[in-house]
Amino acid sequence: MLDILAITGPIYLCIAAGFLATRFGVFSKADMRVLGKFVLNFALPALLFSAVSQRPLREVMHTDYLLAYGLGSCTMLLGGYAWARWIDKGEKTYRAYFAMGMCCSNSGYVGYPVVSLTLGAIAPVALALNMVVENLVKLPILMSLADASEASSEGHRRSVWRVLGDTLLGLLRTPMLVAILAGFVCSMLGWHLPGPFGRTVTLFSQATTAVALFVIGGALVGLRMQGKRRTVGKIVIGKLLLHPLCVFIALMWVVPISDPQLRTAALLFAAMPMLGIYPILAQRHGHEDVSAAALLATTVASFFTLNLLLWVLKHYPLA
Known part of the structure; x- marks a missing residue:
């Protein structure tokens, strides 16, 4: 168990450092937002570009991974949305965020460090593939559902497809997706950046892990769970247990992933807490309080579930 804690320990110590530094005033919440923008706009794009x-191209474009991870995640997306609509009968716009909390992993801030320490060189490739699924499939669908529900509630007629197209165009302009697409072009054509530019990209990419985890810790300061425990509990179970279960079923029996390391990476990424900007996205429709509470609870609970999963994978690898 100590060797597993050697993997996850530094991850959560970095998160704890960010939490304590913000809690005791070394950094402010505004500082964390600035650092987060640095990660999203410079460090992570540099890492993704380098990875791809x-x-x-044959080592990067794993269609089996994309299909298996995408199928498992979309199954969880539909299941979460259906539960919020027909079982909980939740408010229209919140159904999308309820599902988002269950199916959208924190691949860049938490997932990549864990998978990198566990599997090594395959981690950046899996991260890039995850980002494709997250940014081209799940987030456009979820944000479109939320926007279309809001328009419907206000009496405006705006189809989900129109909203989906607008959302997708907006996401295609994000630095991370631009970096992935540029990386695919360079990989396909065999291009390499000139020495100084390549080393600059490498320097930015090396800043990703520590800064991203530090930002997650700072973002947890001030979050509360009062009055939201039942909803939060459902999201935690969906994200940390049901999402990896859906991906596991997909990658083992529906669309088997041929590479054992990529199988493990897909399962680990699915087992991560939800994406760190979850409350920020939910703020758009006034659901930031319960989303922030879910982020806090899931991040804390993931320390135990991830260590357990790593222990299981150590003794029963996905060979």
Whole structure:
């Protein structure tokens, strides 16, 4: 068990450092937002570009991974949305955020460090594939559902497809997706950045892990769970237990992933807490309080579930 804690320990110590530094005033919440923007706009795009561009296309484009991870995640998305609509009978716009909390992993801030320490060189490739599924499939669908529900509630007629197209165009302009697409082009054509530019990209990419985890810790300061425990509990169970279960079923029996390391990476990424900007996205429709509470609870609970999963994978690998 100590060797597993050696993997997860630094991850949660970095998160704790960010929490304590913000809690005791070394950094403010505004500082965390600035650091988060640095990660989203510079460090992570540099990491993704390096991961994709420096490998032959056949080593990067794993359609089995995309299909298995996408199928498992979309199954959880539909299940979460259906539960919020027909079982909980939740408010229209919140149904999308309820599902988002269950199916959208924190691949960049928490997932990549864990998978990198566990599996090594395959982690950046899996991260890039995850980002494709997150940004081109799940987030456009979820944000479109929320926006279409809001328009419907206000009496405006705006189809889900129209909203989906607008959302997708907006996401295509994000630095992370631009970096992935540029990386695919360089990989396909065999291009390499000139020495100084390549080393600059590498320097930015090396800043990703520590800064991203530090930002997650700072973002947890001030979050509360009062009055939201039942809803939060459902999201925690969906994200940390049901999402990895859906991905596990997909990658083992529906669309088997041929590479054992990528199988493990897909399962680990699915077992991460939800994406760190979850409350920020939910703020758009006034659901930031319960989303922030879910982020806090899931991040704390993931310390135990991830360590348990790593222990299981150590003794029963996905060979």
